[in-house]
Every structure is written in structure tokens, then in C-alpha cells.
Amino acid sequence: MPLRFTALEYLLARLNLLPTPLFDVPLSAGISTALYTACKLGLFDSLRTRGQTVSELADRLQCHPQGLLYLLQLLVSSGYLRQHKGRYYNTRISQRWLVSSSRQNLIPYILHGPDLANIWAHLDEIIHTNQAAMKTPYEESTTTAESRQLLERHYAGLAALASMIGPEILRRVPLPQPATRLLDVGGSHAAYSALFCRAYPGLHATVIDLEAGVEAGTHTVQRLGLEQRIQFMCCDIVSDDFPEHFSEPFDVALYFNIAHLLQPEDNQAVLHKVAHTLRPGGLLILVDQLSDQRQRSRLSTLTTQLMQLSVTIIGGTCHPFSDVRYWLERAGMEQIHKHEMLTPGTCFVTARKRNETKKRSGD
Structure with missing residues (x-):
């Protein structure tokens, strides 16, 4: 992503004299793999506090110096590292997003990248059938070590996204x-609940999700020391009547990145x-990629379209705001507003539960 055209390259591309399709495949696949490999090695963490030579990095990361040099040079050219007097340093991008001590660390999402890339192997099936071609990680059996690791990477990647959004x-x-009371619907990793609880000292959260999600969230809460303020309930939000388990109402409910996984009637x-x-x-806050949201840039458009295609492969869909507003109105919500986010392709919707007493008094 940090890659930039020179003025001449940009002009040649605009004039259709630069064969851009020739570069799309090797560059996108190569840079994403290099980024994944660097994160897996802990390369950016190794450069967090100071620059290092190839030899120093090779010793620390247990790599061959020449092989590592190829990776370092590629990361310099793609904008993730810089080189000065024989030493390599993180760029500002890497220091903010690719160092594990950063609050906005996206390393878990990068490490989940190959799992996401596997989705695109089913693109041909979707084009010909428009039917789900694979299961979501939640639907896969967790009886094998491989499937459990996939789910762990998935939840860790979602938690990393939460730190950004x-x-x-x-x-x-x-x-x-x-x-004082927040309900996090399908909140699994509990990263959003943790953010709200840390921002509001008097707030307590309840996360409801499937067993594997609850397990992931429990680890998050324990790591952050929020066991006294965030609790969990294991349930299937679609099939279970979870409201009957709560004797007191909630002040806030989160419905984050759930809508695209469900069909309209389930939502x-x-x-x-x-x-x-x-x-x-x-207050209800819904976060998702909506199919009719205003596209401010080509990046926003690409992000939304890629999301639409990828969730279709796993049996979901991106819904228009008109559908979301209809669901919320039918559920007794009002003051329904859509808000564009800085993150391309993402928006959130806010709504308030209608006060029936007030409504009757005004009739």
C-alpha cells in the first residue's frame, strides 16, 4: 500500500502505456507475502527502538543474511522499512501499525491474511453459481488442531481491527x-467492550457469542485485567432467546460486523x-460495510466491493442502509442515522430505542 508511482510512471499509466495488469499479480501477492513473513519473524518488533544491520537482524531472527537481505530490500522498496548507512529502520507506517507494543497493532490481522486469501480460491464458483462456496470459521468443526488455530487467528485478527476502528x-x-450496562452482541474477542469499559469507568459489559468466541474474549479480558467489568454468556444469537436471561435492561448495545454474516430475515x-x-x-450502535454507502475514493469502492464478494463466498452479504433502517424501525428504534468512517469502506449506524410512554402521551 505505501508503494508510490513516480511522475513518469503515473503519466504512463494514465496514458495506458504502462502494462499495469502485468504488475498487479506479482506485486500484490509478493508484497503481502513479504509483509506476512516479516510479521511472523518479528522483524518490525526487532527494529522498534533502533536500526540494525543485516548481520544483527540475521543473528537475532535466526535467518541467512543474504536471504534476509532480499526481504529487507523489498520492504524498503514497498515503504515499510528505510535504510540508512547500512542500517534498517521502521518507517512511521510500520512503527504505528506493525509493532506489537503499539495500541493499533495490526500484526494479528496480517497473520490471518493467508486464511483470508484462501477465500478467493472459490471466486470461480461464486461467479458461476452465486452460492456460498465455503463455511465461515464459526461453522467449521473445531475438533482438529488446525481448525482451532484457524479460529484463533480469526478472532485475533478481528480484535486487531477493533484497535483501529x-x-x-x-x-x-x-x-x-x-x-452502566453495555451488551456486546456477537462480540467474541471482547476488544470493543474493553475499549468502551476503559473509556467509561462506570460501565460494565456483557458479551454474548458462541463458545469459541467466548473463549477468545475471556483471554482478552484476562490479559487486560477487566474480569470484574466484562462478563460472558454463551449463546447462539440467531436461535437463542437471549433477552430472557437479563433481568435488567441495557443502556447500550453493540452490533459490530454481524450484519454481513446474516441474511435479512435473521438480522x-x-x-x-x-x-x-x-x-x-x-443506544444501539451498528458497524458494518453497507452496499449503498457513499464512496469517497477508489480505495473505499474497492474495499466495499471486495468485502461484498468475499462475504458472498462464505454465505453472507453486504446490506444497503435502507434495509438496516427498516430492521431497526421494525424493532422499535428511532433517530436512525448513518455515519461514514475514516476507515475506507466502513460506516456505523446509531439508533435510539423508542420511548413508548412518550409516544402514547403524544397521541
Whole structure:
């Protein structure tokens, strides 16, 4: 992504004199593999505090110096490293996004990259059938070590995305005060619940998800020391009547990156249950990629289209805002608003639970 054309290359591409398709395949596959390999080695962590020579890095990472040099040179050319007087340094991009001590560390998502790439092996099937060609990680059997590792990488990758998207939502959506109870629907890794709880000291969260998701979230909560403020309930949000398990209403509900996994009728049914758990005036926040959201750039367009295609392969779909608004209205929500996010291709929707007493008094 940091790769930049020179002025001449840009002009040749605009004039269709540069054979860009010739470069798309090797560059995209090669750079993504190099990035994955560097993260797996811990290369960017090794350069977090100071620059190092090839020999120093080879000793530390237990690599052959010449083989490692090829990787380092590629990462310099693609914008992830810089080289000065024989030493290699992280660029600002790598220091922010690819160092494990960073709050916005995306390494787990990069390490999940090959699993995501496997989805595209089924593209031909979708083109010819428009039917789901593979299962989601949640639907796969977890009886083998390989399947369990896949699910662990999946949840870790989603948690890494939360570190990027979550802070913007916190800044832009103040919670109703005094908010003390938050419901995280399908929240698995609990990263969003953790962000909200750390921002609001009086807030307690309940995460509901399948058993594997609860297990992943438990590890997150234990690592952050939030066991007293975040609890879990194991359930299937589609088939289980989870509202009956809560004696008190919630002030806030999160429905983050769930909608694209479910068909319209399932989303409507689940959101009806979510709304039932909220107090009158309670806030619901939905995050997803919507098929009709305004595209501010080619990157936004590509991100949304790739998301639409990939979720279709696993049996989901990106829904238009008109559908989301209909589901929420039917669930008894009002003040429904869509908000574009800085992250290309992503938006969030806010809604308030209708106050039936107020409505009746106004009739």
C-alpha cells in the first residue's frame, strides 16, 4: 500500500502505456507475502527502538543474511522499512501499525491474511453459481488442531481491527449518561467492550457469542485485567432467546460486523431481540460495510466491493442502509442515522430505542 508511482510512471499509466495488469499479480501477492513473513519473524518488533544491520537482524531472527537481505530490500522498496548507512529502520507506517507494543497493532490481522486469501480460491464458483462456496470459521468443526488455530487467528485478527476502528467510534459516539450496562452482541474477542469499559469507568459489559468466541474474549479480558467489568454468556444469537436471561435492561448495545454474516430475515429477528434488551432511550450502535454507502475514493469502492464478494463466498452479504433502517424501525428504534468512517469502506449506524410512554402521551 505505501508503494508510490513516480511522475513518469503515473503519466504512463494514465496514458495506458504502462502494462499495469502485468504488475498487479506479482506485486500484490509478493508484497503481502513479504509483509506476512516479516510479521511472523518479528522483524518490525526487532527494529522498534533502533536500526540494525543485516548481520544483527540475521543473528537475532535466526535467518541467512543474504536471504534476509532480499526481504529487507523489498520492504524498503514497498515503504515499510528505510535504510540508512547500512542500517534498517521502521518507517512511521510500520512503527504505528506493525509493532506489537503499539495500541493499533495490526500484526494479528496480517497473520490471518493467508486464511483470508484462501477465500478467493472459490471466486470461480461464486461467479458461476452465486452460492456460498465455503463455511465461515464459526461453522467449521473445531475438533482438529488446525481448525482451532484457524479460529484463533480469526478472532485475533478481528480484535486487531477493533484497535483501529474502535477509537474513532468512541470519539464520535458519546454514550448516554449515566451508562452502566453495555451488551456486546456477537462480540467474541471482547476488544470493543474493553475499549468502551476503559473509556467509561462506570460501565460494565456483557458479551454474548458462541463458545469459541467466548473463549477468545475471556483471554482478552484476562490479559487486560477487566474480569470484574466484562462478563460472558454463551449463546447462539440467531436461535437463542437471549433477552430472557437479563433481568435488567441495557443502556447500550453493540452490533459490530454481524450484519454481513446474516441474511435479512435473521438480522431483523436478532435486532428485534437486541432492542428488547435496551431501556427506553437506549443506544444501539451498528458497524458494518453497507452496499449503498457513499464512496469517497477508489480505495473505499474497492474495499466495499471486495468485502461484498468475499462475504458472498462464505454465505453472507453486504446490506444497503435502507434495509438496516427498516430492521431497526421494525424493532422499535428511532433517530436512525448513518455515519461514514475514516476507515475506507466502513460506516456505523446509531439508533435510539423508542420511548413508548412518550409516544402514547403524544397521541
